[in-house]
Amino acid sequence: MTTTDSVHPVAPEDVRRVTCIGAGVIGGGWVAQFLARGYDVTAWDPAPDGEAKLRRLVDAAWPALTQLGLAEGASRDRLTVAPSLEEACAEAQFVQESAPEKLELKRSLLAQLDAATPAGVVIASSTSGYPMTDMQTEAADPSRLLVGHPFNPPYLIPLVEVAGGERTAADAVAWASRFYEVAGKSVITMDRELPGFIANRLQEALWREALHMVANGEATVKEIDDSITEGPGLRWAFMGPCLTFALAGGEGGMGHMLDHFGPSLKSPWTRLEAPELDKALRDAMVDGCDEAAAGRSIADLVAERDQGVIDVLRATGRLPGQKDAQRGDAA
């Protein structure tokens, strides 16, 4: 990443007009998120039925967004669909690109967006895996191009992973991270480009194993999905895989967990190339868990996890009393 400062016309807190390019599942979701946070949103999509699809998506998202609480002045009437990319970008204060995941398309589209957008305005790509270094090759000013990777649907899942490419200015990355926070997102700002960023790299590992199991007839799709929604998924909604596994070590935490189960990383049931569990990796995991625990004891974390599981069960209507009530409703 370059450290050359680029000049941004507005501070992240002062942005009022956002442009969304590509208005499918993710672009439409971004539109809904930005509208709900009170921005004026201009969208552009080349599909003939693009506007109708976009408005349907926003309408479908609105009840959930209303339940969560709309920002003052937020309205679906503040959405404009522009007739061309150039008109969509002419007055943009931030641009979010969500076009199909094709490298050549992204390269030339980002160059077009760079040419059409006022100088200094940050342009983010929703790409779910391409490093910005590979996408910014044709743009006249690559310093303002970066990745802002959302999760589906962007109007409900808080996380955005922000990463620049080799030619992105560091201050553009900082600007975007702050902007997303102001726009209601939870941001991880990466200081390097990793294939798949962080979350997709993790999801892809799980996904790869799921596909192996289905392809080999080892598990059904339902069994795989149930194994997550009835199992680890309940914990992951509020405590990540490292801290939950630290609790698998009982009072010994991550240290005992690795000493006990570390060798099974080499078991034949994992099809992934396992890393060498050397002292440095062990220490990094133990230290990372200590840091993430932020002073909470194992007992504190157990209590937090248990309460969290109960809350998720309640929220998804799966507490025993709720199940009975649902059965009663249906009768």
Ligand SMILES: NC(=O)C1=CN([C@@H]2O[C@H](COP(=O)(O)OP(=O)(O)OC[C@H]3O[C@@H](n4cnc5c(N)ncnc54)[C@H](O)[C@@H]3O)[C@@H](O)[C@H]2O)C=CC1
């Ligand atoms: N679907 C998902 O769960 C997630 C997707 N993403 C990323 O978001 C981006 C968009 O993916 P989806 O919304 O799923 O795809 P989609 O197929 O639902 O939507 C893509 C939209 O882009 C439009 N489009 C086609 N050519 C275009 C062009 N040249 N310029 C602008 N728009 C164009 C299409 O008409 C369509 O409405 C991709 O980069 C994808 O990797 C990121 C996170 C999650």
Ligand SMILES: C[N+](C)(C)CC(=O)CC(=O)[O-]
């Ligand atoms: C399927 N996907 C790789 C496009 C998913 C993502 O990128 C993030 C998500 O929503 O899980």
